[in-house]
Amino acid sequence: MRALVWHGKNDVRVDTVEDPAIVNPRDVIIKVTSTAICGSDLHLYHGVIPTLRAGDILGHEFMGEVVETGAKQKKLRKGDRVVVPFVIACGECFFCRKLQYSACDNSNPVDKADMSEMLFGHQMSGIFGYSHLTGGYAGGQAEYVRVPFADVGPIAVPDDLEDDKVLFLSDILPTGWMAAENCEIEEGDTVAVWGCGPIGLFAVQSAFLMGAHKVIAIDHYPHRLELARKFGAEIINFKDVDVHAALVEMTGGIGPDAVIDAVGMESHGMAPDNILDWAEQTVMLETDRPHALRQAIHACRKGGRVSIPGVYGGFVNHFPIGAVMEKGLTIRTGQTHVQKYLPRLLDMIREGRIDTTFLISHRLPLEEAREGYRLFDEEQNETTKVVLKPGMEAANGR
Structure with missing residues (x-):
């Protein structure tokens, strides 16, 4: 064959x-x-x-x-x-x-x-x-x-x-669905989704079906952002704005109730932490580049939920465990x-x-x-x- x-x-x-x-x-x-x-x-x-x-x-x-x-x-x-x-x-x-x-x-x-x-x-x-x-x-x-x-x-x-x-x-459809389910969406919730690839787009669609009041989609590809907008999402192009500042403004200073990392182990972009990840990955000091996950954790509101459908395969450095603990975040993930x-x-x-x-x-x-x-x-x-x-x-x- x-x-x-x-x-x-x-x-x-x-x-x-x-x-x-x-x-x-x-x-x-x-x-x-x-x-x-x-x-x-x-x-x-x-x-x-x-x-x-x-x-x-x-x-x-x-x-x-x-x-x-x-x-x-x-x-x-x-x-x-x-x-x-x-x-x-x-x-x-x-x-x-x-x-x-x-x-x-x-x-x-x-x-x-x-x-x-x-x-x-x-x-x-x-x-x-x-x-x-x-x-x-x-x-x-x-x-x-x-x-x-x-x-x-x-x-x-x-x-x-x-x-x-x-x-x-x-x-990808059940993965997007489970990603939204892991957010434990409540009435009136705002959900932010990093990555408008297939799983991210299905997570956007699923979050609305589960009752999210607002979904914010984050990416830098115009066509994929437009697909998210068609489902009713508000969009952020991370090349144009500071993502954290934009999310603070869009949520009245509180931050999203739940965040979804649909990017995974190969985050792109020229943020300082991601440049450091590239360097450390090159010399085998870490296996994955978790820039999007770090950004999602920092943006999530206190007491919020972090859902990770994006694939990670090994070890990451500079993980913001302090933010997870001090903000009281819940993380749910898995295949x-x-x-x-x-x-x-x-x-x-x-x-x-x-x-x-x-x-x-x-x-x-x-x-x-x-x-x-x-x-x-x-x-x-x-x-x-x-x-x-x-x-x-x-x-x-x-």
Whole structure:
């Protein structure tokens, strides 16, 4: 089959690789009909996530048709059309029973889990196409993919909903939703969102659906800010104004009730602390650049809530723990418990309460995935989301 393979920093290619096969009786094989490039895939592309190896197949946002099932697979049948959560979960461990699927104890093979346990104190769950730290599973930017524990993860979708409307149930829609949920939004609240990429935009949309009175979106790409404005958000271009001063003014001197860091480990900008982060990262004194998180913590009101859906992978310096403690902030974060949210969000899509198609800027054949990564990395104002279509002819792209 054909698949998008990582060969090194900023080097991905579509190669011919072995077809996946059933390994465990709860597996299924999916023929991929749509797969997307996620903002967190750029961390892999840039080579800042550890344990990625040349030859790894990328991609954790995908959907398709079931073409083969394991002997103990009772939930799905051949021909079912499904969306697959990026988190792999067994459904039976202590954490899965608490609906904390992204903390699953059984989906990361023992030899892989040891690495994450060394870094984080406990093992991570498995994730598709996201390094050997998360299990080394082949990803979904491919023609076919093996899905473990398929009686827990995938959700069948009705034929009357086209791929574009439901594909983002795999990751970014539930991630944006959980980011807003972690804000514990109350009537009259103001929520500030750092980053108007896909997750940030879905967090804006979700915050309003949960009853936020005001949402303030922070970015520097005009098109992405305009998309946030269309949902009703007030906007801040961090290149034009002092973000902290603007937020103080927009909230009557109090600060946002809740803040969302949808940027993660590769903050950009020429702020002094971020320049220092670049230098320290270059000489391996830290792994992540948390400028946006620092800014969010400083801006959040006393007694407020900090939600972190943005991906962090290692260690940061100059963390404002004093501000967290002295202001009495609550921090909630984590990989998304996708399976927990799928039924409700699918219903909201069917009811027309949530729109996802606005985000798609490019539809490309899988064979043009390398160009898709370049666009998403280098032309972020115009490229809001790239969807890859295995089998699509190049002439039909975009």
